[in-house]
Amino acid sequence: MVQSTTRGEEMTQKSKLVASFAEAVRDIPDGSVIGFGGFAMPGVPFNLIKALLEHGAKQLTLVGNTTGGAQQPRNPDMGMLVENGQVKKVICAFTAATRPTDVLPFTKYYESGEVDAELVPQGTLAERLRAAGAGIPAFYTPTAVGTELAAGRETRVINGREYLLEYALPLDYAFVRATRADTFGNLLFHRSQRNFNPVMATAARVTIAEIDEPIVAAGEIDPDMVHTPGIFVHRVVQVPPPPEGIWPSRRQERRR
């Protein structure tokens, strides 16, 4: 559908297409810092998380909005890596669910001290990742000033307002999910599937993407329409149809 006016040879003959999720995560060592796109169901790299569960790397630091598991049905999430004993620390915007009546599977691991967590406001989390990708080592933000999260930390008054110093959050690996990709790794997201995925991709040394639609040749995506440029993406894997591949499902509401 999109029209391309590119010309000449592809920028690289070396496709970034990887045949399986297992192969895509095989080299991830113990101790890695891994970021996960996704907000609620859309954009979560379910299949890569499943492969990482099977891969078994340990002492991981996970970065993402939430550890998951408050909603049913439950697809692979960061919390499962915790339950599987692979995780040292989680950096996220929720260590407990939004509604006090919900229980995140992760919470008990955190409360017992088995797994560490760093609780970060969602916008600060997104900005710290963006900063890491954009070479900004630190920045000031009004968020969390005057709260427990700012206790003992450096603040600065600028134009009469107090701001909190925050540092970039670089990743070793990012797992993302996109709708469309070409073999060079250019990505397009559909609707709110985008969320954290583009900033995770820029913050990581190695970005691995699982892709909904058949992966196309470089040149098939209009350069103006790319959400994440291929230079930020290192491996792309095609999500197979269900049940082999894991896809977003309709959420079961508890109250109707």
Place this chain on the structure above:
Amino acid sequence: MVQSTTRGEEMTQKSKLVASFAEAVRDIPDGSVIGFGGFAMPGVPFNLIKALLEHGAKQLTLVGNTTGGAQQPRNPDMGMLVENGQVKKVICAFTAATRPTDVLPFTKYYESGEVDAELVPQGTLAERLRAAGAGIPAFYTPTAVGTELAAGRETRVINGREYLLEYALPLDYAFVRATRADTFGNLLFHRSQRNFNPVMATAARVTIAEIDEPIVAAGEIDPDMVHTPGIFVHRVVQVPPPPEGIWPSRRQERRR
């Protein structure tokens, strides 16, 4: 061509379409800080600059990559506003041309002290504008450390490297040029027309956009494909065909 799956009423019945460039700039007061998109020929809001020349607002601070005028043919540029006596200060990445043999019309106004200038590395300029739009009052960057531009300014060592503190650069008005727009102000840029335009739009209290293609109804642009969301755009003006409207032209190379 783009497919829309939006539904229901438009978000606002109040179109942002303004009938003329003169009307779009009419309320700009003396002393305003105005940002201009554009890098070389693409994305420069020629028609809005022309209207501002005719409007005559004075004591302006202009923000943009360069003041222009090194290349022929010369279309309306920031330098013309300087020559027209409307400008107090320019914040830009060039007060002189890249090639020492080129002469910018602006340079003599700066050298004589008639107009002030703040020389900012191009990436720092873009990031300061982005910061203003994104509510980041200040940030650190490795750029310009150890140079004359950093003399006497605050630096900070983070993870063993020295960084320079830079502040957000908010604008009163931004002038941008885009290829496509809807009546809600959502913008699409073609190729390198994009450049500074999206960051100028987010940094400004009021963004005025001149548009190449016929302006479409809200809902005609795929929400995934929007480069600048309409919430950042306040007035859109259709560029008429030449000669009434001013369009990018082929550059005349001096050396063939």
Place this chain on the structure above:
Amino acid sequence: MSDTKGLTRQQMADRAALEFQDGWIVNLGVGIPTLCSNTDIGDRDIIYHSENGVIGYGAIAPEGEEDLNLVNAGGQNVTLRPGAAVVHHADSFGVIRGGHIDATVMGAYQVSCGGDFANWKLKGQKGGGIGGAMDLAACAKRVFIILEHVTRDGSPRLVRACDLPVTARGVVTLISTNYGLFEPTGDGFRIREIAPGLTLEDVRAATGAPLVVPDNLPMVRLAR
């Protein structure tokens, strides 16, 4: 919901939503605030923003027509209105921190008369659930809080000082409870409107700081 006095949850949301002005960009938190989008506010156009980068979402998607890649901040499958745009998470919080949100509506455990509020951490809890609340609270032009006037055990939620960890300080501009509509004044709460079936003494007894009462106290307005 243990306290059934006064307004229903939808009415509390309605009263807050009636404050929205034409063209506002509004962010609705999970829980009662999401009900604000059901309120009939006439021909005023509101642009709903959610933290995950959706600008201009509309009604909940009809069953069977959901786009599973399109949710609001509460994870519900929504629709988009013509003119909508999608951005990534860092840009979405750029919209918030950049001061482009005219009003954010959130739930809370407590609000103080100094405009502080608490909604991310329970007493004695390790960690909590912040989400986008601290960003929204610190940066939106107006912070509206909707909450039940008292806790399940009858204690006031409108207090002199929050004893729970705060989400932000001095930011709340309006409070809609089942007992009425309030504004923090610094020393107490100005009651702007009172819920039907409640007396001023009922409200006073259930509020943890002095009430500032106007000469004529209207009932809560629920229709435009």
Place this chain on the structure above:
Amino acid sequence: MSDTKGLTRQQMADRAALEFQDGWIVNLGVGIPTLCSNTDIGDRDIIYHSENGVIGYGAIAPEGEEDLNLVNAGGQNVTLRPGAAVVHHADSFGVIRGGHIDATVMGAYQVSCGGDFANWKLKGQKGGGIGGAMDLAACAKRVFIILEHVTRDGSPRLVRACDLPVTARGVVTLISTNYGLFEPTGDGFRIREIAPGLTLEDVRAATGAPLVVPDNLPMVRLAR
């Protein structure tokens, strides 16, 4: 160009370009560096980035086929290669500052043996032309400088210390001049290759800091 000894401008660019490795992301500055894209480096794929947000541009557009909204950093109408992407200026400098540029190639007035270089301001000038040079110099993985070995009046451009205001300090990794290929060592310049027709004594006389000379000094390599 007043000094016609040694390599041509295209040859100086060719020699720098031969250093590019497969898959590198490269930013070419205006002037001689743009000639690097003409060099035949075989089947090595290079992704060219320009400051205005174009990732993956290709050859100069044929006359009559220019897209007037598509230029490189020098303002020339270029083409895009399949797989190209366009981003805005802040994101484009995110690519640069984020350390994603494998090599930046720039012109300069002077380079010091400590790896400093100067290319934005002439002596006594008020202001100057920085553009993206300081960002690229501070953040690219490798900084290659291409310049004429001596000034028009015969003074060395490879010096102990720059007397012009520097663009960045200690960043230059490779220098391609019409006299040969050099690397700053801190105390001097290591000559890696010498241009045909020049003697070591010619080079030494025209260089403002000690030369470090290998046992076998090859001629400048101009083909892959």
